[in-house]
Amino acid sequence: MPRHRFELNGQPVSVDVPDEMPLLWVLRDVLQLTGTKYGCGIMQCGACTVHLDGEPTRTCRLPVAEAAGRRVTTIEGLAGDSLHAVQRAWIAEQVPQCGYCQSGQIMSAAALLRRARRPSGAQVEAALAGHICRCGTYARIRRAVARAADALAVAPAWTDEDAGAEDG
Ligand code: FES
Numbered sequence: 001m002p003r004h005r006f007e008l009n010g011q012p013v014s015v016d017v018p019d020e021m022p023l024l025w026v027l028r029d030v031l032q033l034t035g036t037k038y039g040c041g042i043m044q045c046g047a048c049t050v051h052l053d054g055e056p057t058r059t060c061r062l063p064v065a066e067a068a069g070r071r072v073t074t075i076e077g078l079a080g081d082s083l084h085a086v087q088r089a090w091i092a093e094q095v096p097q098c099g100y101c102q103s104g105q106i107m108s109a110a111a112l113l114r115r116a117r118r119p120s121g122a123q124v125e126a127a128l129a130g131h132i133c134r135c136g137t138y139a140r141i142r143r144a145v146a147r148a149a150d151a152l153a154v155a156p157a158w159t160d161e162d163a164g165a166e167d168g
């Protein structure tokens with residue numbers, strides 16, 4: 001079976017799985033990182049979103065071979081020892097209901113705030129477009145993104161604590 005090597009949450013990993021196995025299966029079933037969720041399996045809901053070289057990427061149909069040599073960050077590795085600013089805002093706004101969609105939502109929000117510390121409403125909508133929440137937490141998600149942006153705006157710099165440990 002082919003061996004696939006990539007960086008996962010800052011650590012090198014190697015897995016012996018078929019080329020076409022979706023990265024989501026590798027993360028959840030082979031590497032036991034179950035924070036990333038399976039929702040639709042057809043790239044339509046966003047539950048399976050991780051960062052691939054820092055970009056939010058859906059993994060339910062992404063062959064593991066496409067991750068070879070790249071940086072994969074999951075919700076488990078988004079922050080260092082503490083929580084990411086987005087995670088803190090999510091808690092403050094009490095966003096999750098069942099929680100199923102939330103790791104994907106958080107990964108996309110964190111990537112947005114890395115690109116744009118003061119995102120416009122249109123940027124927020126674009127970043128979170130296609131993330132489906134069957135519990136209807138959309139309004140709280142928008143409030144949490146704004147709260148995280150406020151927190152980051154007064155931060156002196158992107159630090160591990162404020163911005164996550166992911167990729168500087
Ligand atoms: S599980 Fe991947 S987009 Fe829905």
Ligand code: FES
Pocket residue numbers: 095096097098099100101102132133134135136137
């Ligand atoms: S919190 Fe339940 S699906 Fe979003």
